[in-house]
Amino acid sequence: MRVLVVTAVPAERDAVTRACPAGFDVLAGGVGPAAAAATTATALARTPYDLVVSAGIGGGFLPLAPVGSLVVASRIVAADLGADTPDGYLDVEALGFGRSAHLPPRQLGRAVADATGAAYGPVLTVSTVTGSAARAAELAARHPGAAAEAMEGFGVAEAAAQRGVPALEIRAVSNAVGPRDRSAWRIGDALGALTDAFGKLPPVLESWNGHD
Numbered sequence: 001m002r003v004l005v006v007t008a009v010p011a012e013r014d015a016v017t018r019a020c021p022a023g024f025d026v027l028a029g030g031v032g033p034a035a036a037a038a039t040t041a042t043a044l045a046r047t048p049y050d051l052v053v054s055a056g057i058g059g060g061f062l063p064l065a066p067v068g069s070l071v072v073a074s075r076i077v078a079a080d081l082g083a084d085t086p087d088g089y090l091d092v093e094a095l096g097f098g099r100s101a102h103l104p105p106r107q108l109g110r111a112v113a114d115a116t117g118a119a120y121g122p123v124l125t126v127s128t129v130t131g132s133a134a135r136a137a138e139l140a141a142r143h144p145g146a147a148a149e150a151m152e153g154f155g156v157a158e159a160a161a162q163r164g165v166p167a168l169e170i171r172a173v174s175n176a177v178g179p180r181d182r183s184a185w186r187i188g189d190a191l192g193a194l195t196d197a198f199g200k201l202p203p204v205l206e207s208w209n210g211h212d
């Protein structure tokens with residue numbers, strides 16, 4: 001099975017590569033959904049992959065995903081792709097065009113979560129890191145069960161979907177979603193958790209039939 005892993009920055013790429021078996025290509029595609037989509041689309045145009053994984057550190061919604069824990073996405077959601085209105089937020093489905101969520105293969109996602117001890121829930125893709133309790137509460141209310149937020153998953157999943165390739169998202173939680181406190185980010189711990197998670201993937205992927 002050929003697997004493409006797309007991270008944002010080189011430190012995340014290196015954390016994945018440390019654990020990666022043969023057959024995994026790991027790229028640092030840049031921060032944000034546009035860079036992630038462009039990197040993924042270019043790679044998929046060159047090489048036929050069986051699976052694409054968006055991976056890296058992320059913010060965790062408490063109490064589901066504390067710092068140092070892992071999250072596997074049950075849904076990959078573009079959480080700010082829509083319109084703000086006096087009556088509230090409208091996603092692109094409500095606006096009548098496009099899509100704001102991708103569904104990873106369910107059995108595979110669950111199996112990866114079980115093997116790695118990860119929470120399994122929606123992961124939100126945002127273009128602006130959440131920096132206040134009010135915004136965190138707004139996102140949690142709009143996306144019940146949201147486990148994590150990051151900035152690339154939807155871009156990776158959108159590019160993969162356009163090629164008919166399944167996509168997963170795996171996040172290691174470096175910080176809580178909420179009031180910004182960069183000094184509280186535990187990036188080293190999260191990168192270590194990411195390496196551990198990828199070390200556990202090969203048997204799970206080998207037993208996946210590719211069609212759930």
Ligand SMILES: O=C(O)c1cccc(C(=O)CC[C@H]2O[C@@H](n3cnc4c(=O)[nH]cnc43)[C@H](O)[C@@H]2O)c1
Nearest residue numbers: 008009011031057058059129130149150151152187
């Ligand atoms: O400074 C470093 O050493 C370092 C090492 C690895 C990664 C970083 C990043 O800043 C990566 C940016 C990346 O992080 C994701 N992220 C992390 N926490 C959040 C969050 O609370 N909300 C949204 N995104 C988050 C995101 O995917 C960025 O691409 C630095």
